[in-house]
Amino acid sequence: MDGWQCFHADPIIRSFNNPFAMSLIHLQQISRRYKMGGETVHALRDVSLDIQRGEYVAIMGPSGSGKSTLMNLIGCLDTPSTGHYVLNGVSVSQMGDNQLAEIRNREIGFVFQTFNLLARSNALHNVELPLIYAGVPADERRRNALEALANVGLADRVHHKPNELSGGQRQRVAVARALVNKPSILLADEPTGNLDSKTGNEIMALIEELSRKGNTIIVVTHEEDIARQARRIIRIRDGLIASDETLTK
Amino acid sequence: MNFLSEIREGLGISWAALRANKMRSVLATLGIVIGILTVTLMGAAINGLNQAFIRNVSSLGANVFYVSRYKWFNSSYADWISMRRRPPITLADSENTARLLTTAQAVAPLASDEDTVKYKTRSADSVEIDGTTEAYLQTSDVDVADGRFLTAADAGGTQPVCVIGNDVATNLFRGESPLGKRLLIEDNSFQVVGVLQKQGMMFGNSLDNRIIVPLREFLAEIWSRPNMEIQVKASSVARLDEAQEELRQVMRQIRHLRPDQPDNFSINQQDQIVTWFHAQTAVIAIIGLFVTSLALFVGGIGIMNIMFVSVVERTREIGVRKAIGAKRRTILLQFLIEAATICLFGGFIALGIAWVATLAVTKWMFPANLSAGIVIISVLVSVMTGLVSGFLPAWRAARMDPVEALRSE
Numbered sequence: 001m002d003g004w005q006c007f008h009a010d011p012i013i014r015s016f017n018n019p020f021a022m023s024l025i026h027l028q029q030i031s032r033r034y035k036m037g038g039e040t041v042h043a044l045r046d047v048s049l050d051i052q053r054g055e056y057v058a059i060m061g062p063s064g065s066g067k068s069t070l071m072n073l074i075g076c077l078d079t080p081s082t083g084h085y086v087l088n089g090v091s092v093s094q095m096g097d098n099q100l101a102e103i104r105n106r107e108i109g110f111v112f113q114t115f116n117l118l119a120r121s122n123a124l125h126n127v128e129l130p131l132i133y134a135g136v137p138a139d140e141r142r143r144n145a146l147e148a149l150a151n152v153g154l155a156d157r158v159h160h161k162p163n164e165l166s167g168g169q170r171q172r173v174a175v176a177r178a179l180v181n182k183p184s185i186l187l188a189d190e191p192t193g194n195l196d197s198k199t200g201n202e203i204m205a206l207i208e209e210l211s212r213k214g215n216t217i218i219v220v221t222h223e224e225d226i227a228r229q230a231r232r233i234i235r236i237r238d239g240l241i242a243s244d245e246t247l248t249k
Numbered sequence: 250m251n252f253l254s255e256i257r258e259g260l261g262i263s264w265a266a267l268r269a270n271k272m273r274s275v276l277a278t279l280g281i282v283i284g285i286l287t288v289t290l291m292g293a294a295i296n297g298l299n300q301a302f303i304r305n306v307s308s309l310g311a312n313v314f315y316v317s318r319y320k321w322f323n324s325s326y327a328d329w330i331s332m333r334r335r336p337p338i339t340l341a342d343s344e345n346t347a348r349l350l351t352t353a354q355a356v357a358p359l360a361s362d363e364d365t366v367k368y369k370t371r372s373a374d375s376v377e378i379d380g381t382t383e384a385y386l387q388t389s390d391v392d393v394a395d396g397r398f399l400t401a402a403d404a405g406g407t408q409p410v411c412v413i414g415n416d417v418a419t420n421l422f423r424g425e426s427p428l429g430k431r432l433l434i435e436d437n438s439f440q441v442v443g444v445l446q447k448q449g450m451m452f453g454n455s456l457d458n459r460i461i462v463p464l465r466e467f468l469a470e471i472w473s474r475p476n477m478e479i480q481v482k483a484s485s486v487a488r489l490d491e492a493q494e495e496l497r498q499v500m501r502q503i504r505h506l507r508p509d510q511p512d513n514f515s516i517n518q519q520d521q522i523v524t525w526f527h528a529q530t531a532v533i534a535i536i537g538l539f540v541t542s543l544a545l546f547v548g549g550i551g552i553m554n555i556m557f558v559s560v561v562e563r564t565r566e567i568g569v570r571k572a573i574g575a576k577r578r579t580i581l582l583q584f585l586i587e588a589a590t591i592c593l594f595g596g597f598i599a600l601g602i603a604w605v606a607t608l609a610v611t612k613w614m615f616p617a618n619l620s621a622g623i624v625i626i627s628v629l630v631s632v633m634t635g636l637v638s639g640f641l642p643a644w645r646a647a648r649m650d651p652v653e654a655l656r657s658e
Binding site: 101 | 254258265266269565566568569570571572573574575576577578579651652655
């Protein structure tokens with residue numbers, strides 16, 4: 001690694017000269033390329049984006065647009081080929097596997113379309129898991145997990161396993177798991193995709209409520225009416241930001 | 250995340266995974282069970298044989314030298330041929346040794362033969378007839394159960410008396426008390442003055458099927474020029490080397506050997522047998538180790554296989570765990586613990602079977618001993634097998650890309 005890259009790898013950027021220093025999420029000219037067979041696929045091309053603390057953002061786009069890639073990058077599951085990503089004041093674009101795992105544990109709460117709960121563990125243990133990885137002592141862990149489950153209305157379901165819960169309840173467990181570490185961002189990927197519209201609406205209401213409480217929320221979706229519940233819609237097409245619109249409510 | 254809670258979490262996960270795939274886990278365990286069973290039984294058998302052997306040779310005193318024409322363990326046929334040319338050990342050798350030695354507690358000559366012994370109408374074949382002196386009571390570990398041993402008076406004179414072993418007493422005299430009775434060895438009549446305590450077996454031969462007579466009587470009536478042995482008991486165990494050297498010099502002096510001539514006698518000791526035996530068991534142990542490691546290797550491959558399957562099956566779970574903050578080390582540890590748990594489980598089953606098998610073998614075949622050391626080694630070996638064979642699958646799991654892992658179905 002040569003000198004100038006080391007400079008950019010500096011994790012803490014707190015310069016007042018940097019106009020983006022206060023953004024929770026700061027993406028600067030991010031590109032992500034994949035090798036597929038012999039060809040190079042440009043999933044994202046020079047995307048720059050800022051999201052402030054407390055925002056409620058929807059990321060939209062057809063499949064293959066690059067929205068999943070963008071979500072993976074924002075969620076620190078992946079690193080950009082070029083460009084810089086500063087999350088909560090920390091440059092994460094050059095981090096290795098283990099550092100990223102720590103950042104995900106601390107900063108990001110994931111909610112997936114398919115819930116992705118551990119099938120053999122009950123709700124309580126599923127919610128405890130991020131705290132286990134964070135090294136929180138057992139009694140505190142249990143207290144926090146129970147509180148998180150109570151916050152999503154599942155105080156009476158803590159010892160149920162995923163297959164003993166309805167789809168909506170499972171997604172609530174997932175939301176509780178995402179929030180139990182008090183992350184900077186709640187990152188929801190098609191959170192209603194596997195739910196009927198009634199339970200889908202309930203989950204969206206829960207997300208709306210979390211937003212009102214001040215959580216930063218990013219919802220990735222291809223459904224217009226889901227996206228319209230956010231305050232800001234970012235549309236991705238062909239690896240570029242096609243539009244970035246702030247909704248007035 | 251601290252190491253202890255990581256291990257606890259790993260144990261919980263592996264327990265749940267094992268319970269979810271009972272049949273598969275049992276089958277995977279089978280190879281390990283067989284492997285560990287081999288380790289354990291091998292160890293128990295060798296251990297048992299060793300102990301039985303030590304019990305066997307304990308009838309040969311640790312501080313007794315056995316001077317004889319032959320070395321007990323010949324290195325070659327040529328050796329044996331050259332030893333055949335040595336002069337036999339005589340009574341005079343024994344008496345001179347006893348006179349000249351300063352470090353000896355007791356010196357007993359011993360001449361042996363096998364003969365048929367009769368009492369009334371009954372007879373016993375292949376009874377060992379030993380001619381010796383009263384000193385034999387000290388150089389050997391025989392004890393008198395009834396009556397008395399030979400005395401100096403018996404040994405010096407030619408009183409036809411004898412002391413009989415436990416087998417002879419039961420076989421020839423049945424219910425009768427043998428004391429004072431006369432039995433016939435090659436038509437020579439001997440009066441029984443004592444019965445020896447039961448000694449048991451050494452290398453499969455009874456030590457109780459014998460009759461001890463005064464040496465002079467033996468020479469006069471049974472065999473006039475036997476090949477004898479001199480048993481020399483050193484007065485202290487601590488200075489055995491010195492005692493042996495003195496004995497050697499005394500023998501050379503008696504035999505009038507010049508300094509450049511080699512010894513024409515051999516001084517044997519119990520520890521020679523022990524050394525020889527340990528060499529034999531070492532060979533068995535090495536062969537056993539080979540077979541065992543082969544069995545464990547096969548078992549380990551089974552575990553590796555099952556762990557690869559488990560990793561592929563749980564790709565998505567690995568993705569989820571990584572997404573919510575599991576590090577490589579955590580995932581690695583999780584699968585290592587799972588593999589080790591399967592193997593440990595197999596190890597415990599194997600130990601259970603081995604315990605029963607050891608009891609059975611000891612009862613019906615040969616002595617085996619499942620010692621604490623073997624149990625600990627078996628447990629360690631099973632855990633190690635799990636860790637080694639689980640490493641590659643666990644490593645693959647730990648290195649998974651979370652994005653791809655989450656995308657898998």
